[in-house]
Amino acid sequence: MSSQSPPAAVPAPATNPVPPGLIALFAAFAKMSLSGFGGVLVFARRAIVDEHRWMTAEEFNETYALCHFLPGPNVVNLSVVFGSRFRGVAGGVAAFAGLVGPPMALVTLLAALYAHFGEVDALRRSLAGVTCAAAGLLLSAVIRMMAPLVKKREILLLLVMLAVFVAIGWLRLPLPWVLLVAAPVSIGVSFAARRPAA
Amino acid sequence: MSSEQDPLFGLISTFALLSLFAIGGANAAVPEMHRIAVEIHHWMTEKQFADAFAISQLSPGPNVLIVTLIGYAVAGVPGALGATLAMCVPTAVLAYVVSRRLARSGASRWPAVIRAALVPLSIGLMAASGLIVAEAADKTWLAALVTVAVAIVAATTRLNPLWLLLAGGALGFAGVI
Numbered sequence A: 001m002s003s004q005s006p007p008a009a010v011p012a013p014a015t016n017p018v019p020p021g022l023i024a025l026f027a028a029f030a031k032m033s034l035s036g037f038g039g040v041l042v043f044a045r046r047a048i049v050d051e052h053r054w055m056t057a058e059e060f061n062e063t064y065a066l067c068h069f070l071p072g073p074n075v076v077n078l079s080v081v082f083g084s085r086f087r088g089v090a091g092g093v094a095a096f097a098g099l100v101g102p103p104m105a106l107v108t109l110l111a112a113l114y115a116h117f118g119e120v121d122a123l124r125r126s127l128a129g130v131t132c133a134a135a136g137l138l139l140s141a142v143i144r145m146m147a148p149l150v151k152k153r154e155i156l157l158l159l160v161m162l163a164v165f166v167a168i169g170w171l172r173l174p175l176p177w178v179l180l181v182a183a184p185v186s187i188g189v190s191f192a193a194r195r196p197a198a
Numbered sequence B: 001m002s003s004e005q006d007p008l009f010g011l012i013s014t015f016a017l018l019s020l021f022a023i024g025g026a027n028a029a030v031p032e033m034h035r036i037a038v039e040i041h042h043w044m045t046e047k048q049f050a051d052a053f054a055i056s057q058l059s060p061g062p063n064v065l066i067v068t069l070i071g072y073a074v075a076g077v078p079g080a081l082g083a084t085l086a087m088c089v090p091t092a093v094l095a096y097v098v099s100r101r102l103a104r105s106g107a108s109r110w111p112a113v114i115r116a117a118l119v120p121l122s123i124g125l126m127a128a129s130g131l132i133v134a135e136a137a138d139k140t141w142l143a144a145l146v147t148v149a150v151a152i153v154a155a156t157t158r159l160n161p162l163w164l165l166l167a168g169g170a171l172g173f174a175g176v177i
Helices: A022-035 A041-051 A057-069 A074-117 A121-151 A155-170 A175-194 B007-019 B026-040 B046-058 B063-105 B112-137 B141-156 B161-173
Strands: none
Touching: A022 A041, A022 A074, A041 A057, A041 A074, A057 A074, A057 B063, A057 B112, A074 B046, A074 B063, A121 A155, A121 B026, A121 B046, A121 B112, A121 B141, A121 B161, A155 A175, A155 B026, A155 B112, A175 B026, A175 B112, B007 B026, B007 B063, B026 B046, B026 B063, B026 B112, B046 B063, B046 B112, B046 B161, B112 B141, B141 B161
C-alpha cells in the first residue's frame, strides 16, 4: 500500500549464486504472500533480499520502482518480473501462482462464508468497524506519499493531485477519461518543473 | 448491456480494462471498482462493497484480492477466479515485456520525468479511494473519528496495520461505532 520510495538500501552481501528453481519461487512467494497482512512488499523484500539473497537491496528497489510505476497490482507485477528474470516465462508464472493462488483460495473461502453469514449482526458491525479503520489506512498512505511534495513545495503537482481527487472521489468521473487528461498534464508540469534545474 | 446476460464475461472484460488504468496499484483503482460494481452494474450494495474492502484488507496477500470478492459476489467461484486473473494477467504481461525491453536496452529505470508525473496521479487516486471507503463506512461522527485516528496513528508510527484493522473490528463488534 505504501508508495514512498523503497527504504534506504542496506549494504548487502553478495547475492546467492544459485538461481531459484520453479518450486522454490512458488514456495517463497506463497510464504511472503500468506504472511503479508497489510501489504506484501515488506515481506517480499525480506525474503528476496535478506533471507534468500536472490537480489541486492538496490536491485530490489529498482525492480520494485519499475513495477510500481507500471499500471496494475504492484507486487503482482513484481512477482512476474522477478520470477521471469531467473526462469523465463515459467518462472514468472510460478512466482505469480505462489503469490496469488493461496491467498486467493483463502479469500474465496471467506467470500463464501460472507455470502452465508454476511447478514449476521455481529459480523456486520465488526466489518463496519474494520472498514472505518481501513479508510484511515488509505488516508495515512496519502499523508505519507504527499509529504515529500509538500516539503518540496511542488504546488503544481499538488494541484494535479487535487484535481484527480476531485474528479474521481467527488465527481465520480470514469477513471480512463480522467487519466487521459491528467497524465499528459502531469507529465507536462513535471517536465517544465525540471527544466530550469537541468 | 452484455454483462447482464453473461456476468462472467462482463466481470472479466471490466477488470482486464481497469487493470491497465490502475496507476499506483489496486487500492488506487478502488473508486473505479466502486463506480462499476455499485453504481453502474449494481453487482453489489454499498455495504457489500465496503465489507469486501474490509475483508480484503484483513486477509493476507496482495491488495488486489478485493476483486476476488467482487467476482465471487457476481458469479461464485468462477467469478472469483476470472476477476482475479483478469485484474492481474494483462498488467503482468505488460510488466514482463517492459522489464525485458528495459533490460535489453540497458535502462533499468523509468525516465525521471515520467516517474515524477505519476506520483500525484496515484496519490489523488488513493485519496479518492479513502473518501469513497470512508463515505461507505463512516455513518456516525464517532466512526469518522476512528478513521481519522487510524490515519494519524498509521502515518506517524510503524505499527502493523493489521492491529489497527482489528481494533476497528473490535470497536464495531462492541457496538461503539
